[in-house]
Amino acid sequence: MSISLARVDDRVIHGQTMTRWVAQKPADCIIVISDAVASDALRTKVLKAAAGNLKFGVFSIRQGVAALEKARASEKRFFVISDTIKGFADLTRLGADYGGVLNVGNYSVGREGAVNLGNAFLLFEDDVRELDYLAGQGIDIQFQAIPDDQAKSWPTMRAKYESLS
Numbered sequence: 001m002s003i004s005l006a007r008v009d010d011r012v013i014h015g016q017t018m019t020r021w022v023a024q025k026p027a028d029c030i031i032v033i034s035d036a037v038a039s040d041a042l043r044t045k046v047l048k049a050a051a052g053n054l055k056f057g058v059f060s061i062r063q064g065v066a067a068l069e070k071a072r073a074s075e076k077r078f079f080v081i082s083d084t085i086k087g088f089a090d091l092t093r094l095g096a097d098y099g100g101v102l103n104v105g106n107y108s109v110g111r112e113g114a115v116n117l118g119n120a121f122l123l124f125e126d127d128v129r130e131l132d133y134l135a136g137q138g139i140d141i142q143f144q145a146i147p148d149d150q151a152k153s154w155p156t157m158r159a160k161y162e163s164l165s
Helices: 015-024 041-050 061-073 085-093 125-136 154-164
Strands: 003-008 029-033 055-059 078-082 101-104 140-143
Touching (some): 041 055, 055 061, 078 085, 085 125
Parallel strands (some): 003 101, 029 055, 029 078
16 A cells, blocks of 8 residues: 555644654655645645655546545655545545545544534534544544654544543
């Protein structure tokens, strides 16, 4: 498999991505799949610089389906990152294959009114519906801010969400 990590992180590419995650899950290329990022030339330029020496591509959700097909056929290793849970749910609805595991990292920017599950995991009810959908499609959802953290499963985090909302 050429997808070494599929991750939701609202910061997309940042220091932890390039130092901690690449050390744990080696990658040759980063694919960002996000309608918002794909339509923002300045943000794309900043993220490309943040990717350093790794090859880098930005795709809309629809373009991401074909990009993932090419990535899976490649001998290179890819990080697939979206800034939203909905992005991965939409990819799944379109039949994209990014592997059977989705890592949920920092998910907190601009999240006023969301339920705070701790460690930069804030969810709205629509996020919960999308995560339920993904889990129902057989995706193993793991909440993990950094590689050193113990991954928490979606059932564990959903129970916490229910207890706090």
